[in-house]
Amino acid sequence: MNNTDQIIRTKLHQPFIRAGLVSRPRLQERIVQGLRGPLTLITAPAGFGKTTLITSSLASSRMTAAWLSLDPSDNQAKRFLIYLTAALQGVDHQIGFESAQILAGMQQTPVEEVLISLINDLDAAGIEIVLVLDDYQVISNSEVHEVLAFLIEHCPQNFHILLSTRSDPPLPLTLLRARGQMIELRAADLRFNVIEVDQFLNQVMHLNLDPDSVAVLAERTDGWIAGLQMAALSIRNRADISGFIEGFSGTNRYILDYLSEEVLSCQSEEIRHFLLHTSILERLCGSLCDAVIGGASNSQNTLEQLDKANLFLIPLDEEYHWYRYHHLFADLLRTRLHQSLNAQDIYRLHQRAAEWYEGNGLIYEAIHHASLAINNEYVERLIEQNYMKLTSRGESPAFLFWMGKLSKEAIYKRPWLCIYAAMSSAWLGQLEEAEVLLAEAEKNIQVEDPDPNTRRMLATQTYVKSRVTAMRGDLHKAIELNLYAREVAPTNPLPLRLMIGVGLGYEYFLVGDLDNACKLLIETIQLGRTSGDINNTVATSCVLARLYTVQGLLNKAYATYQDAERLIQEGGGQQLGAVSIVNVGMADLLYQWNHLDDAFTSINQGLEFIRLWGKADDTILAYLVQSRILQAQGNKTAALEAINKASQVIRFSGVFPEARDALMAIEARLQLSLGNNLAIDRLIGSLEARSCKENFFTFENELAHLTLARAYIASSQLEKALRLLSGMEESARSGGRRGRLIEINILKALALQAAKEPMQAEAALLESLALAQSEGFVRLFLDEGQPMRVLLAKKAAHDCTTPLGDYAVHLLSQFNAEFPARQPADEKGSLTGELVESLSRRELEVLHLMALGRTNLEIAGQLIISPGTVKAHTANIYRKLDVTNRTEAVAHARHLGILP
Amino acid sequence: MPEYYEFIIKGCLDPGWSGWFAGLHLTHQGRDLTLLSGTLPDQAALHGLLERIRDLNLTLISVTCGGSNIRNFDKER
Numbered sequence: 001m002n003n004t005d006q007i008i009r010t011k012l013h014q015p016f017i018r019a020g021l022v023s024r025p026r027l028q029e030r031i032v033q034g035l036r037g038p039l040t041l042i043t044a045p046a047g048f049g050k051t052t053l054i055t056s057s058l059a060s061s062r063m064t065a066a067w068l069s070l071d072p073s074d075n076q077a078k079r080f081l082i083y084l085t086a087a088l089q090g091v092d093h094q095i096g097f098e099s100a101q102i103l104a105g106m107q108q109t110p111v112e113e114v115l116i117s118l119i120n121d122l123d124a125a126g127i128e129i130v131l132v133l134d135d136y137q138v139i140s141n142s143e144v145h146e147v148l149a150f151l152i153e154h155c156p157q158n159f160h161i162l163l164s165t166r167s168d169p170p171l172p173l174t175l176l177r178a179r180g181q182m183i184e185l186r187a188a189d190l191r192f193n194v195i196e197v198d199q200f201l202n203q204v205m206h207l208n209l210d211p212d213s214v215a216v217l218a219e220r221t222d223g224w225i226a227g228l229q230m231a232a233l234s235i236r237n238r239a240d241i242s243g244f245i246e247g248f249s250g251t252n253r254y255i256l257d258y259l260s261e262e263v264l265s266c267q268s269e270e271i272r273h274f275l276l277h278t279s280i281l282e283r284l285c286g287s288l289c290d291a292v293i294g295g296a297s298n299s300q301n302t303l304e305q306l307d308k309a310n311l312f313l314i315p316l317d318e319e320y321h322w323y324r325y326h327h328l329f330a331d332l333l334r335t336r337l338h339q340s341l342n343a344q345d346i347y348r349l350h351q352r353a354a355e356w357y358e359g360n361g362l363i364y365e366a367i368h369h370a371s372l373a374i375n376n377e378y379v380e381r382l383i384e385q386n387y388m389k390l391t392s393r394g395e396s397p398a399f400l401f402w403m404g405k406l407s408k409e410a411i412y413k414r415p416w417l418c419i420y421a422a423m424s425s426a427w428l429g430q431l432e433e434a435e436v437l438l439a440e441a442e443k444n445i446q447v448e449d450p451d452p453n454t455r456r457m458l459a460t461q462t463y464v465k466s467r468v469t470a471m472r473g474d475l476h477k478a479i480e481l482n483l484y485a486r487e488v489a490p491t492n493p494l495p496l497r498l499m500i501g502v503g504l505g506y507e508y509f510l511v512g513d514l515d516n517a518c519k520l521l522i523e524t525i526q527l528g529r530t531s532g533d534i535n536n537t538v539a540t541s542c543v544l545a546r547l548y549t550v551q552g553l554l555n556k557a558y559a560t561y562q563d564a565e566r567l568i569q570e571g572g573g574q575q576l577g578a579v580s581i582v583n584v585g586m587a588d589l590l591y592q593w594n595h596l597d598d599a600f601t602s603i604n605q606g607l608e609f610i611r612l613w614g615k616a617d618d619t620i621l622a623y624l625v626q627s628r629i630l631q632a633q634g635n636k637t638a639a640l641e642a643i644n645k646a647s648q649v650i651r652f653s654g655v656f657p658e659a660r661d662a663l664m665a666i667e668a669r670l671q672l673s674l675g676n677n678l679a680i681d682r683l684i685g686s687l688e689a690r691s692c693k694e695n696f697f698t699f700e701n702e703l704a705h706l707t708l709a710r711a712y713i714a715s716s717q718l719e720k721a722l723r724l725l726s727g728m729e730e731s732a733r734s735g736g737r738r739g740r741l742i743e744i745n746i747l748k749a750l751a752l753q754a755a756k757e758p759m760q761a762e763a764a765l766l767e768s769l770a771l772a773q774s775e776g777f778v779r780l781f782l783d784e785g786q787p788m789r790v791l792l793a794k795k796a797a798h799d800c801t802t803p804l805g806d807y808a809v810h811l812l813s814q815f816n817a818e819f820p821a822r823q824p825a826d827e828k829g830s831l832t833g834e835l836v837e838s839l840s841r842r843e844l845e846v847l848h849l850m851a852l853g854r855t856n857l858e859i860a861g862q863l864i865i866s867p868g869t870v871k872a873h874t875a876n877i878y879r880k881l882d883v884t885n886r887t888e889a890v891a892h893a894r895h896l897g898i899l900p
Numbered sequence: 901m902p903e904y905y906e907f908i909i910k911g912c913l914d915p916g917w918s919g920w921f922a923g924l925h926l927t928h929q930g931r932d933l934t935l936l937s938g939t940l941p942d943q944a945a946l947h948g949l950l951e952r953i954r955d956l957n958l959t960l961i962s963v964t965c966g967g968s969n970i971r972n973f974d975k976e977r
Contacts, residue, residue, distance in 0.1 A: 045957040254917075339919065
């Protein structure tokens with residue numbers, strides 16, 4: 001297993017209880033009681049035996065427990081949630097499966113969504129589960145506190161949180177106490193009483209002390225377990241026990257001072273050295289200790305010795321590979337360390353630790369120690385070298401966290417940090433921020449005679465700049481930039497070349513240079529397959545498929561999606577984000593072929609995890625595909641909802657022209673179908689203004705022109721329409737854009753029909769049929785509605801024997817299947833006042849909320865289930881009620897008396 | 901804003917702990933109290949210090965925030 005997994009395991013490992021401890025049934029019972037409710041709080045300073053008490057209580061409660069030991073680096077919502085999910089998954093693999101995917105995929109963490117998913121899973125788990133959060137006092141981040149508050153607030157009946165901390169956490173404790181939702185144990189409860197002190201000293205440590213000595217020690221330590229342990233260790237090594245007790249009780253020195261000196265003085269010089277030097281580490285293993293101490297040291301051996309001698313070493317896993325010091329002991333050792341070594345020497349220790357961690361692939365820990373070594377250069381280098389790797393695993397927020405610790409000046413000084421920050425911003429569509437960072441980076445890159453590292457830097461910076469430039473709309477400049485990036489980029493690393501490849505290929509596509517685009521995209525896919533970089537390869541495949549669609553090659557496009565699907569499966573099928581965009585692409589093609597049910601299934605699958613992909617452009621395109629499918633299914637309300645979602649996304653994020661134009665085109669078609677003349681005139685105005693440039697009939701302008709042509713037709717400006725369409729036709733033909741050519745000819749036919757030129761109209765129709773037939777286009781025709789139906793009927797009437805005539809007949813039959821598709825609800829024969837399959841209780845709840853006008857998201861929030869689950873329920877409701885949309889569902893339900 | 905603080909702790913801490921407590925001056929008061937005194941740069945440093953006191957399970961008796969006058973406790977020893 002890799003090293004990161006090892007560390008994770010140590011955090012999730014329930015500490016091992018040593019045999020022969022003082023049993024505290026009274027307290028254990030209280031904890032077991034507390035575990036019936038949502039929160040059990042144990043608040044006491046270090047050394048009060050909290051962890052021991054918790055582990056022994058869990059053993060007697062027989063509840064399944066998940067354990068999470070917290071440390072200061074968990075002060076970040078995403079990291080906290082990752083570990084939380086990992087801990088719960090250890091209990092039951094089903095719990096947190098979806099959450100883990102969401103966390104793995106996204107740049108930004110949708111905290112509430114992750115929590116709701118977790119809570120649902122916990123609820124469904126069916127067993128009593130305890131989550132122990134140990135050392136909660138390290139958490140100071142308010143977002144993490146909010147996560148916990150949310151969990152407690154929405155705690156399922158079978159889930160119980162046990163918080164162990166040194167200070168009261170900033171949760172609504174008073175409220176929880178008042179509601180009886182919390183049991184707490186505090187220091188006063190945890191102190192050993194005299195009986196327990198006696199048990200510990202005499203029965204566990206076998207010291208054979210008389211009652212008076214026991215009483216003195218109990219008094220002096222005030223029942224503090226750590227103090228008692230120290231005292232016991234000191235006594236164990238001495239001959240003159242009464243002398244010790246007298247000295248101990250007679251001094252007012254801080255007892256740990258006194259006792260630790262005693263304990264340490266009994267150790268060999270070698271052990272003392274070991275303890276002090278390794279005290280800087282949060283976790284210890286043999287090889288790490290060797291590295292920190294330097295020289296020839298058999299640290300593994302030493303650790304085992306210390307463990308046996310009960311010297312405050314706590315094993316962290318079952319193999320006894322990793323340990324940590326008891327916190328207090330570590331604090332004591334560190335103080336002494338600072339007293340015996342100067343600052344430089346201590347930095348050196350941290351440096352050695354950082355290097356060991358780096359060498360073993362544990363980058364966060366390496367960065368932590370590098371910053372403690374006050375070695376900013378090293379910190380920055382670690383971030384630079386590992387950014388790409390960790391970003392591809394969705395961990396860039398953590399990097400942004402580390403970068404947030406560096407000042408802006410520090411970032412600006414180091415071009416790599418600027419470039420990576422710019423890349424993140426660009427991916428999130430935050431263009432202004434990206435531009436500022438790119439400018440700063442540029443200042444510091446030496447362009448003349450660059451070495452390989454500088455070339456990589458230059459290539460990356462130019463790639464990001466190209467992306468931003470393309471999103472700003474200047475595609476030709478963007479292509480120039482990416483060509484340069486391609487030239488400058490070294491052969492390795494591969495991910496960079498892949499990114500440039502798909503970036504440049506996409507830009508060629510957007511500008512209409514389909515030949516170059518195709519060549520480059522295919523090349524990039526080949527490269528991608530060998531590299532194992534599934535995400536970039538799939539992204540490239542999807543662009544290629546969309547290119548084939550524009551070329552009218554639907555079957556080739558579909559095959560491309562299938563290849564991509566296979567690639568993902570072969571790689572293990574983990575990349576749910578990549579699976580999503582493939583599903584969206586396939587949905588689009590199925591829609592074109594009018595396989596609406598399959599398209600519907602596909603788009604729903606795609607939308608389920610599209611957020612894991614995280615790119616605004618693909619999200620928008622997904623919603624638009626969904627809206628077209630819903631529209632074709634007659635579900636106008638939902639179709640509009642989907643369009644709204646798409647426009648929401650575009651409000652907050654920069655996008656490429658493809659998504660922007662697609663949204664514009666669909667919104668415009670909606671306007672046109674509503675027949676609002678004012679709106680149509682306005683639309684025409686804005687589109688005409690836009691195309692007032694040279695290079696008129698380009699691919700870049702094609703969608704806008706198609707929309708303009710439709711608007712002209714709708715407002716009966718047929719001459720203008722035809723003029724526009726003929727210019728577009730020439731351009732599409734020479735550009736090899738057969739798919740668009742079909743659409744252009746369809747519009748031409750409709751315009752000519754409206755202009756009362758039936759012969760020419762038929763010619764245009766024939767042209768479009770000829771182009772469309774071999775690839776099975778259906779929706780392009782169906783989406784034009786009645787006028788197209790009339791045209792097709794005319795054609796079919798006098799020709800149903802030629803292949804084209806056949807095709808026309810086929811299209812007509814699809815029309816008939818759709819219009820009239822639905823009879824009014826109350827004419828359906830199957831209605832007898834009863835349902836064939838009755839609604840489940842949950843489905844009824846959803847239906848009630850739907851009747852109140854709640855959106856899916858609101859319903860999800862109210863019922864505390866995931867939006868995906870809501871969708872599944874509504875699909876079932878529609879099926880059972882034999883309807884296709886909300887309005888019908890509610891109406892039908894009322895008719896049946898299911899709703900009042 | 902840097903401020904002068906005084907913390908009174910139960911028990912006698914060795915002066916060697918000064919580095920652990922942000923370099924504050926450590927003196928013993930009476931038989932069983934320790935006084936930590938000195939300036940801290942800001943509230944964050946104050947809370948950090950309070951955490952360290954907590955982590956050693958020391959009993960905090962009082963915290964006062966004074967002006968910039970530095971009292972000389974050596975006289976009282």
